[in-house]
Amino acid sequence: MRFLIRLKSENSFKIPYNHNHYLQGLIYRRIQRTNPDLSLALHRPKTPKLFTFSLFMAKKRRQGDGFLIGEEHGFFYFSTPIAEIAEAFIGGLLQEPEVKLWDERFYVESVKALSEPHSLSGKTFSTLSPIAVTTLKPSFGRLKHYDLGPDDPKFYENLEENLREKYILLYGKKPPEDFEIKVLNAKSKRLQVKPGIYQIAWHLVFKAYGDEDLLKVGYQAGFGEKNSLGFGMVKVDKPRKSRRGGGKDSKRENT
Numbered sequence: 137m138r139f140l141i142r143l144k145s146e147n148s149f150k151i152p153y154n155h156n157h158y159l160q161g162l163i164y165r166r167i168q169r170t171n172p173d174l175s176l177a178l179h180r181p182k183t184p185k186l187f188t189f190s191l192f193m194a195k196k197r198r199q200g201d202g203f204l205i206g207e208e209h210g211f212f213y214f215s216t217p218i219a220e221i222a223e224a225f226i227g228g229l230l231q232e233p234e235v236k237l238w239d240e241r242f243y244v245e246s247v248k249a250l251s252e253p254h255s256l257s258g259k260t261f262s263t264l265s266p267i268a269v270t271t272l273k274p275s276f277g278r279l280k281h282y283d284l285g286p287d288d289p290k291f292y293e294n295l296e297e298n299l300r301e302k303y304i305l306l307y308g309k310k311p312p313e314d315f316e317i318k319v320l321n322a323k324s325k326r327l328q329v330k331p332g333i334y335q336i337a338w339h340l341v342f343k344a345y346g347d348e349d350l351l352k353v354g355y356q357a358g359f360g361e362k363n364s365l366g367f368g369m370v371k372v373d374k375p376r377k378s379r380r381g382g383g384k385d386s387k388r389e390n391t
Contacts, residue, residue, distance in 0.1 A: 137222045138215040138250040143242035151204040154328040156366035166228025187216035188358030188369040190264035217356040256351040260373040266337035267360040268367040283336040315346035
């Protein structure tokens with residue numbers, strides 16, 4: 137299940153570079169408002185939360201001093217394969233449509249459920265929020281987390297392992313072996329996830345091949361790690377048309 141959430145502001149608004157944790161806080165607060173038991177379950181450590189969301193965007197935006205300035209309305213995408221999570225978050229948004237993010241005040245203008253592709257294998261994907269993949273390595277006698285990039289074979293190994301873990305949580309059985317990803321373009325992004333804690337993640341354009349249900353898990357719940365912190369949401373790229381107009385996909389309200 138995938139949703140486009142449009143937020144309206146009375147004036148132009150700032151979008152800070154590091155804003156994932158603000159959106160995460162909004163999601164958890166709205167879920168807690170409508171389903172406290174689910175909220176508690178989602179706070180259990182070391183378990184994939186099975187939802188993800190995009191970066192915050194604006195249809196019209198310009199560069200400010202260390203932040204973006206949005207015009208008209210802002211929007212972001214939310215995705216989950218779990219109906220209970222979708223119902224709790226969307227229900228909480230509609231019950232309390234006034235939204236405060238960073239130092240800005242918005243109102244929920246609309247929530248739109250989006251259709252999903254009928255097939256995913258062989259399609260080209262691009263990120264709506266960067267993909268995070270980490271590994272543990274010994275450092276001074278203990279294990280330390282290191283961020284991985286698509287130039288490291290371990291990146292693909294851990295990404296696939298994470299995807300299979302989510303599949304088992306959803307389906308309760310061993311996932312198929314059929315999975316392959318080919319990165320076409322990559323750009324790193326360093327984001328603050330908590331005060332003093334940063335994550336190097338990757339905006340990617342890639343092709344994915346394999347079992348449809350396994351790919352659907354990545355499409356709905358996110359690829360890579362830390363999806364509930366706003367990492368790993370992707371969209372299927374539409375074939376380009378040879379006509380003028382439009383703009384960058386990251387600014388469009390389609391996915």
